[in-house]
Amino acid sequence: MTKKEKVQFVIDTLEELYPKTPVPLDHKDPYTLLVAVLLSAQSTDKGVNKITPILFAKADNPYDMVKLSVNEIREIIKPVGLSPMKSKGIHGLSKILIKEHNGEVPKDLDALEKLPAVGHKTASVVVSQAFNIPAFPVDTHIQRLMFRWNLSNGKNVKQTEKDAKRLFPKELWNKLHLQIIFYGREYSPARGWKVENDPIFKKIGRKSIKV
Known part of the structure; x- marks a missing residue:
């Protein structure tokens, strides 16, 4: 061949x-997808889908997320592993989304990759699955x-x-x-x-x- x-x-x-x-990670919008993809690093989709309903019940947007402390986020997401890095990333990117993007997740790959704890793969997943941009x-x-x-x-x-x-x-x-x-x-x-x-x-x- x-x-x-x-x-x-x-x-x-x-x-x-x-x-x-179907997208394996449960989400309702670009922000919840971004958080779910970040949480999925070195974890399973199944494990993430058990945690995100608990986290999103408290904060499913950047404005509510920054009201939680890093430690509060960490306690919720502990089961998926790497919680110190991921909790700081979620809190940090939420602050930047509010400050620089009016609370919206950018569609631009480069802008996404500048967010804390967001690498190229995570950014690519978000643009492809949230915005249907080829990646x-x-x-x-x-x-x-x-x-x-x-x-x-x-x-x-x-x-x-x-x-x-x-x-x-x-x-x-x-x-x-x-x-x-x-x-x-x-x-x-x-x-x-x-x-x-x-x-x-x-x-x-x-x-x-x-x-």
């Missing part, structure tokens, strides 16, 4: 398996699968994102990024991976990979 045929096979297979791609956030699943499928060298996240954007049509980026995550969890996990249950790898996977 040519590289073009491999890419089309991935697109077709993922579309067949996951025609609908290709790369998490551990996408990094792993792009390497396994021989569509990227796995060198680093930056290179994987560059390869994904080069290979896949821009109008599909937002949906594909979720489809690949869903596929990785179900068919191609990091642990307990069974090649016989991984239809895409069986068709296009790199031959030298260790199973």
Whole structure:
């Protein structure tokens, strides 16, 4: 298969398996999505979805969030891990949103990345899922699968994102990024991976990979 045929096979297979791609993190607007994505770092979506209703019952907008202390936020979000850094980030970005953006989450990637505790991946998720602006956030699943499928060298996240954007049509980026995550969890996990249950790898996977 040519590289073009491999890419089309991935697109077709993922579309067949996951025609609908609901956002895994519960949210109601760009701000609650931003907070949820920040909380999801080194945690599971399931774990975050248990915590956010408690946090958002107290503060679901930056104006209410800054009324809470960093310690109050930390106590609520402790179960998802990295609570010292995340609580400071949530409180800090809320203050900046009020001061510099009229309490609104900016649609601009660069502006988002300037917020405390918001990296490139978090910003990319927010612009793609909250504002439907084409982006290709790369998490551990996408990094792993792009390497396994021989569509990227796995060198680093930056290179994987560059390869994904080069290979896949821009109008599909937002949906594909979720489809690949869903596929990785179900068919191609990091642990307990069974090649016989991984239809895409069986068709296009790199031959030298260790199973």
